[in-house]
Amino acid sequence: xxxxxxxxxxxxxxxxxxxxxxxxxxxxxxxxxxxxxxxxxxxxxxxxxxxxxxxxxxxxxxxxxxxxxxxxxxxxxxxxxxxxxxxxxxxxxxxxxxxxxxxxxxxxxxxxxxxxxxxxxxxxxxxxxxxxxxxxxxxxxxxxxxxxxxxxxxxxxxxxxxxxxxxxxxxxxxxxxxxxxxxxxxxxxxxxxxxxxxxxxxxxxxxxxxxxxxxxxxxxxxxxxxxxxxx
Amino acid sequence: xxxxxxxxxxxxxxxxxxxxxxxxxxxxxxxxxxxxxxxxxxxxxxxxxxxxxxxxxxxxxxxxxxxxxxxxxxxxxx
Numbered sequence: 001x002x003x004x005x006x007x008x009x010x011x012x013x014x015x016x017x018x019x020x021x022x023x024x025x026x027x028x029x030x031x032x033x034x035x036x037x038x039x040x041x042x043x044x045x046x047x048x049x050x051x052x053x054x055x056x057x058x059x060x061x062x063x064x065x066x067x068x069x070x071x072x073x074x075x076x077x078x079x080x081x082x083x084x085x086x087x088x089x090x091x092x093x094x095x096x097x098x099x100x101x102x103x104x105x106x107x108x109x110x111x112x113x114x115x116x117x118x119x120x121x122x123x124x125x126x127x128x129x130x131x132x133x134x135x136x137x138x139x140x141x142x143x144x145x146x147x148x149x150x151x152x153x154x155x156x157x158x159x160x161x162x163x164x165x166x167x168x169x170x171x172x173x174x175x176x177x178x179x180x181x182x183x184x185x186x187x188x189x190x191x192x193x194x195x196x197x198x199x200x201x202x203x204x205x206x207x208x209x210x211x212x213x214x215x216x217x218x219x220x221x222x223x224x225x226x227x228x229x230x231x
Numbered sequence: 232x233x234x235x236x237x238x239x240x241x242x243x244x245x246x247x248x249x250x251x252x253x254x255x256x257x258x259x260x261x262x263x264x265x266x267x268x269x270x271x272x273x274x275x276x277x278x279x280x281x282x283x284x285x286x287x288x289x290x291x292x293x294x295x296x297x298x299x300x301x302x303x304x305x306x307x308x309x
Binding site (some may be wrong): 018087092 | 238239245249252253264275283286291294
């Protein structure tokens, strides 16, 4: 008589193979550095140095993302000078917010994922403003310095001016970075992302949403450039 | 048959990696603070820059410690 064999249900673990981590973390750092360099060369009104941070924070975890963020600014300081190193704190904060927000269940739909990116932008700006004001006196040579000067000229104090200009840049940057990261995550092996609850859509739907998110970020950036041109 | 067990990482290793990242930053801060203070348009002294950066790192280290104490670092299985 053949005994009926019952297979024990396969357990799915959130543990990730070390090989993926060893491969993904350096690539994410390189992605951040290349994004930042391209942004600097093209003098774009964004930063584009946190795409890799978002990918790793969402896929591997917030603290792996923090490692990517810290490593990015350390290595970038050897390339572009020491100005970027204090902003490693912003990269770490972004990683923690992205990572924990996704793990707490936010970002299951495209709208809520967009909202997560906005929250990341807010917290990163909050972290950046004291660095801008106390270390650099409000200016570092970035595009946003022009808007800061405009706000100061309108009579705003330095903190408010720096925050006002930085939040616009940060919003555009984090929305673009978040949705580009989502596109990259979509291309990763399924067993690397099976433990995550990310926005799902069939066929071209996800492409449309990601494209839409990037377009929104670009629109914010264009508005800033127009404000600068008129000011 | 060689049955190698795949090495995997989870929440505990991730937290450790983040703390290592903060430690790396701390290591580079003194030299970076002096380099930033040497820039022409910076009015702050190196010590003030270093002090502020160390305070920020202290906040991150404290958050990491709270995560160690309050989080369940065992990995979910379904």
